[in-house]
Amino acid sequence: MATPRKQQISLVDTPYYHCVARCVRRAFLCGEDTLSDQSYEHRRGWIEDKLHFLTQVFAIDVCAYAIMSNHYHVVLFIDEEKAKQWSINDVLERWHRLHKGTLLTQQYCRGDTLAKPLLDIVKATAEVYRKRLIKISWFMGYINESIARAANQEDNCTGRFWEGRFKSQALLDEAALAACMAYVDLNPIRANIAKTPESSMHTSVKLRCEQAVKSQQPNTLLPFVGNPRENMPKGLPFELNDYLQLIELTGRCIREDKRGFIENSLPSILNRLNISAENWLIITTEFRTQFHGAVGHEDVLSDYCRHQQLKRRQNLSHCNKLFA
Secondary structure, eight states: OOOGGGGOTTTTSSSSSEEEEBBBBBOOSSSTTTTTTTTTHHHHHHHHHHHHHHTTTTTTEEEEEEEOSEEEOOOOOOOOOHHHHHOEEEEEHHHHSOOOHHHHHHHHHHOOOOOHHHHHHHHHHHHHHHHHHOOOOHHHHHHHHHHHHHHHHHTOOSSBBSSSOOOOEEEEHHHHHHHHHEEEEEHHHHTTTTTTGGGOTTTHHHHHHHHTTTOOOOTTOBOOOOSSSSTTSSSSSSSSHHHHHHHHHHHHHHHTTTOOOOOOOOHHHHHHOOOOOOHHHHHHHHHHHHOOBOOOOOHHHHHHHHHHOOOTTHHHHHHHHOOO
């Protein structure tokens, strides 16, 4: 039985989550159908555009993504503090970019004078919208529903496009976050549809590489802000150059024609996280098969299970082995 969504999301433990949505049977999200010779490559842009758009609406940032032929991965950061700072106007204006809202919320945004009972209703409605704008289920649901409708219309068919609901797993610490992001960014290389990270189309790492050449970071992705320290700004707790170097080295090792190990002088990310090169290669090639559910070291995994009232610490043996 699938784990209820409320037992997978725990902002007390982590704001980072890895989500995967997969197409049903032979439905094509992207790629080319060898049987019919029909190309669906243009659909990759649909999802990429939706991801970048929704980061401007939700209090959710994208850390990494990869859009494949029949599924896509995304690593998300939920910024609860940002949502709490929004005014009622901010919340309603953001929500109205997605949905019409109610007659009262539309009148409020137009500046119409409302009686106090009606104003109270608007405030209560805004709080409902505020909570939705930090929920992964609303974020992913907006993408998946709109893509399914567009794909079915283009294919002139009806019925289910996605293989049930999307799957998500909590990333409880820096080691889990770094490993999952690398796993996502290296998807095209593992699938042998790209030779290098910078040539991996429709991935976050390609976008980061393009901006890094200009000494910039993409404004639609959560930025790298350096190693943890006091008064740290919002962002990924790694150095951008270290991460890109790590992805490059890992990509070389997992290519079919370049089997090998990361050299002994490990990039500083692996040194700081205390992950061996051998374990790193296992994690970044088998993340989804090695870990089912929340991922992290034993202490944070135990806290997560206690907060979620879970009797069993799933993944414990694999986490202890691979993050040791």
